Amino acid sequence: MERRILVINPNRDRACxxxxxxxxxxxxxxxxxxxxTIALEEGPPAIASWRDWFSVALPLCAAVQAEAADAYVIACVSDPGIDAVREVTDRPVLGPFRAAVLAAxxxxxxxxxxxxVEASKARQRRVLLxxxxxxxxAGTEALNLPMTALTDPEAPRAALVRAGRRLVEAGSGAVVLGCAGMAGHQTFLEKELGVPVIEPCAxxxxxxxxxxA
Structure with a gap:
């Protein structure tokens, strides 16, 4: 029997x-x-602040309760609502940042x-703790670019390379892309940096x- 894994983007950005x-x-x-893969239509344009992060918890719970699946991925790399969603389903609920850190x-x-963005660092630090x-x-670098720039095929690449090189110089043997909007740049950045680049949704x-299994 084919199993269904539901991937929920908690923001409403279509390109993301x-x-x-x-x-x-x-x-x-x-x-x-x-x-x-679905988007949370009532979600914010991006998860950029703590207010955004907290605001999606209940809508995510409602989406999971409405959509039967064998596992759920909350596809934002600050892992919003994970604990709340786990209260409304007995199926696995996975956070991309947790998964990416383990892979790294x-x-x-x-x-x-x-x-x-800079505000993402505190949310991700909470997960690390x-x-x-x-x-x-070894370090964390914020791009501070809008979601529309991150999902552009070319616009954020120079900034990604600069940030990635600073992390490698700081001792990073692997680099985690800290936003789902960066997914399309993984292969490019890995070639530029010469170290593994982890795409969290993957x-x-x-x-x-x-x-x-």
Missing amino acids: TAGIAAAVAPFARPGHARFD MARADRFGVIAF SLGVEGRM AAAAQALLAI
């Missing part, structure tokens, strides 16, 4: 949702598991994070497959 769908598509296993530590002793791995992070997709 398309990028997430493309990132998880290679992990589909016809006849075994499929990935359906499997590849290198220390990792760096390219954050969406909960995992007990804050000491493994990392969460891989974990989801293991969770339903």
Whole structure:
């Protein structure tokens, strides 16, 4: 029986949702598991502030209760609403940042994070503290670009390279893309930096497959 993994973008940006769908598509296993990607239509344009982060918890719970699936991925790289959603379903609920950090530590002793905005750093630090791995992070760099720029095929690439190089110079043996809007730049940036670049939605997709195995 084919299992369904529902990937929910908690913002309403269509280009971001398309990028997430493309990132998880290679992990589909016809006849075994499929990935359906949706956006939270009542969500903010991006998860840029704590207010955005908290605002999506209840809508995410409602979306999960309305959409039956064998596993859920909350496709924002500050992992909003994870604990709340786990209260309304007995299915696995995965956060991309948690998944990406685990993938990065499997590849290198220390990792760096390219954050969406400065405010993202505090939310991601909270996740690192909960995992007990804050000491493994060599550094974090915020791009401070709008979502529309991140999802453009070319616009953010110079900024991504600059941020990534600073992280490598700081000792990062792997780099985590700290926003789902960066998904389309993973291959390019990995070639530029010469270290593994972890795309969090892909990392969460891989974990989801293991969770339903």
